[in-house]
Amino acid sequence: MTDNMIQAALAQVAAITQKAYEKAAAAGALSAGGENVPAKVDIPKDVSHGDYACSFAMAAAKTLGRNPREVAQVLMDHMELEGSFFDKVEMAGPGFLNFTLGKKWFSDVLSAVEAGGMGYGTSDEGKGKKINVEFVSANPTGPMHIGNARGGVLGDTIAAILERLGYTVCREFYVNDAGNQIHKFAVSIDARYRQLLLGEDAVEFPAEGYQGEDIKDLAKAIADEHGNAWLELPGEERLEKMAQFGLAVNKPRMKADLEKYGIRYDQWFLESTLHASGAVEEAVGQLTEKGYTYEKDGALWLNTTKLLKEKYLREGMKEEKVDKLELKDDVLRRANGFYTYFAADIAYHKNKLSERGFDTAIDVWGADHHGHIARLQAALDGLGLDGSNRLVIVLMQLVNLLQDGKPVRMSKRTGKAIALHDLLDEISVDAARFVFSATKSTSPLDFDLDLAVRQDSENPVYYVQYAHARICSLIAKMKNEEAMLVPAAAEVDAGVLQSPEELALLKTIARFPEELRLAGRDLDPSQIDRYLMGLAGDFHRFYNADRIKGEERELAKARLKLADSARSVLANGLGLLGVTAPEKM
RNA sequence: GCCCACGUAGCUCAGCAGGAUAGAGCAGCCGCCUCCUAAGCGGCAGGUCGGACGUUCGAAUCGUCUCGUGGGUGCCA
Numbered sequence A: 001m002t003d004n005m006i007q008a009a010l011a012q013v014a015a016i017t018q019k020a021y022e023k024a025a026a027a028g029a030l031s032a033g034g035e036n037v038p039a040k041v042d043i044p045k046d047v048s049h050g051d052y053a054c055s056f057a058m059a060a061a062k063t064l065g066r067n068p069r070e071v072a073q074v075l076m077d078h079m080e081l082e083g084s085f086f087d088k089v090e091m092a093g094p095g096f097l098n099f100t101l102g103k104k105w106f107s108d109v110l111s112a113v114e115a116g117g118m119g120y121g122t123s124d125e126g127k128g129k130k131i132n133v134e135f136v137s138a139n140p141t142g143p144m145h146i147g148n149a150r151g152g153v154l155g156d157t158i159a160a161i162l163e164r165l166g167y168t169v170c171r172e173f174y175v176n177d178a179g180n181q182i183h184k185f186a187v188s189i190d191a192r193y194r195q196l197l198l199g200e201d202a203v204e205f206p207a208e209g210y211q212g213e214d215i216k217d218l219a220k221a222i223a224d225e226h227g228n229a230w231l232e233l234p235g236e237e238r239l240e241k242m243a244q245f246g247l248a249v250n251k252p253r254m255k256a257d258l259e260k261y262g263i264r265y266d267q268w269f270l271e272s273t274l275h276a277s278g279a280v281e282e283a284v285g286q287l288t289e290k291g292y293t294y295e296k297d298g299a300l301w302l303n304t305t306k307l308l309k310e311k312y313l314r315e316g317m318k319e320e321k322v323d324k325l326e327l328k329d330d331v332l333r334r335a336n337g338f339y340t341y342f343a344a345d346i347a348y349h350k351n352k353l354s355e356r357g358f359d360t361a362i363d364v365w366g367a368d369h370h371g372h373i374a375r376l377q378a379a380l381d382g383l384g385l386d387g388s389n390r391l392v393i394v395l396m397q398l399v400n401l402l403q404d405g406k407p408v409r410m411s412k413r414t415g416k417a418i419a420l421h422d423l424l425d426e427i428s429v430d431a432a433r434f435v436f437s438a439t440k441s442t443s444p445l446d447f448d449l450d451l452a453v454r455q456d457s458e459n460p461v462y463y464v465q466y467a468h469a470r471i472c473s474l475i476a477k478m479k480n481e482e483a484m485l486v487p488a489a490a491e492v493d494a495g496v497l498q499s500p501e502e503l504a505l506l507k508t509i510a511r512f513p514e515e516l517r518l519a520g521r522d523l524d525p526s527q528i529d530r531y532l533m534g535l536a537g538d539f540h541r542f543y544n545a546d547r548i549k550g551e552e553r554e555l556a557k558a559r560l561k562l563a564d565s566a567r568s569v570l571a572n573g574l575g576l577l578g579v580t581a582p583e584k585m
Numbered sequence B: 001g002c003c004c005a006c007g008u009a010g011c012u013c014a015g016c017a018g019g020a021u022a023g024a025g026c027a028g029c030c031g032c033c034u035c036c037u038a039a040g041c042g043g044c045a046g047g048u049c050g051g052a053c054g055u056u057c058g059a060a061u062c063g064u065c066u067c068g069u070g071g072g073u074g075c076c077a
Helices: A005-026 A056-064 A068-077 A103-119 A146-164 A180-198 A213-226 A235-260 A271-276 A279-289 A304-314 A319-324 A341-355 A367-382 A420-426 A429-438 A449-453 A460-482 A500-510 A512-522 A526-545 A553-577
Strands: A052-054 A086-092 A096-101 A130-134 A168-175 A267-270 A293-296 A299-302 A330-333 A360-366 A391-396 A399-403 A445-448
Touching (some): A005 A056, A005 A068, A005 A086, A005 A512, A056 A096, A103 A500, A130 A146, A146 A360, A146 A420, A146 A553, A180 A213, A180 A235, A235 A420, A279 A341, A330 A341, A341 A360, A420 A429, A500 A526, A526 A553
Antiparallel strands (some): A086 A096
């Protein structure tokens, strides 16, 4: 009951080829041994090489003691295509067997799209496995910037893809509401607060403090609400109140900004709860029990070197190479008694993989954190949680914001970051979501404000949306002017679809479930963006080459069904990306 | 120094679970609306896939080395 017609066809080619070999071997036309050679099938780039190409003859030539073209010829002589997806098979080049799709397959594709509707491409591959997708997790100490927008779109779209593939997905935001950053946050607000009440010169602003205007706004809000009452409080209590006040303002703001991008979380997980519940202490304690920690200079250290070497050896790295690695250990508990971020992170991921029972934790991280990946995985391995396999990090390169082709400098410290909500004043959610998901996360993304703002064809999202709108308009016109509704797949003779443009479009439509599968496998939504651009292109070419209105009835019906199938998949794919599919433009 | 990512058309990037003649968009040049939306389509031009060696029937794709760019290498997060 798959609607993945690509996998169905690939499997059939392999089966047909294997059967042909068995038949040939039984008849004595080929020697034994070929049954152990896998029948590799792929899709040629060039349509003149058929729709599917099998390289079995080349791979098996040596084993069978014949040249590849001879093997291919014998296979063709023993091949049975009756009742299959294929009309013909040809031998080409060094010994490829090239299969050409026939009417049955095209007809099945139309039926699959119709039956699937907006769920076309859904599978049960994930078998309900629980996956936690954590993304953005920006420090709540200031406004989010454009990089957070990319991470938000990336994480949300990965989550959506995995849901389609049958995983049970939890979207999570990890709130760093403890530790050093928060302390700096509190100290910064406090300084601004006192400057406000005592005069700018009376209080020195800490060198390490956050410079942004938002800190001044928070200080002013505190002054408005509490006057100078907080001046009297003892230092620790005052800072605690400052931090809580700031978080209470910033957290809902982040939530609201993300929601503007259509991003909603299932879980906002507070780092502070890990400290309060003793979970951090517990995780560190377990590592100590297992002999992975030691004390030095008053601090508690994790023997990361040992953990990493064990990990690399398990993964098959050669011992001599492992010995040569220069690795460093990490502090878990500072000499001042406070746990490090790393210690909390270990406890946090232990919480995901153990206490909350997720099969896999996927984290979207900025590329500048990549050095952290192996260490965290190794630490989780040390806890017996198989972090090397169950913790998957999607690294995201940073965003270069351009204007007039020139880089706009961004820095949170100087408060010059372009805030998320300002960005949306400039460009639509559709454009933002498409642009942010269109580049593979491992590549840096140049985000040109001027380009994103433009509402023309240079902005790829409009190219895709336009295809959808065009089809909607077409369907409406056929209904109103020709009294023709989109027919059911069963009423369509797929055999009348024969132009290169029709076949190309239909084949691309058929690829959607497979593209979805691959995007999920690679955790790479950009594959969906590119697929949709290709699908839109195939439609535009079909639209230019083949008319519907005024054509002979059977052909018009089949083409209308084809167009509607393209519409359905465009809407489906855009929906996955969080982009709207307009009926008019 | 060590670790990681990335080097493909003028620019931005696909392709990297080895397959046949390496693709797209943009920029450039030339065309296509009496005809379902021209936010579209067609054509031309553009390449030592950073380099070398290796693995094999076959390498942009895998391995080793090398050059270049960026990042990491805190009792920061």
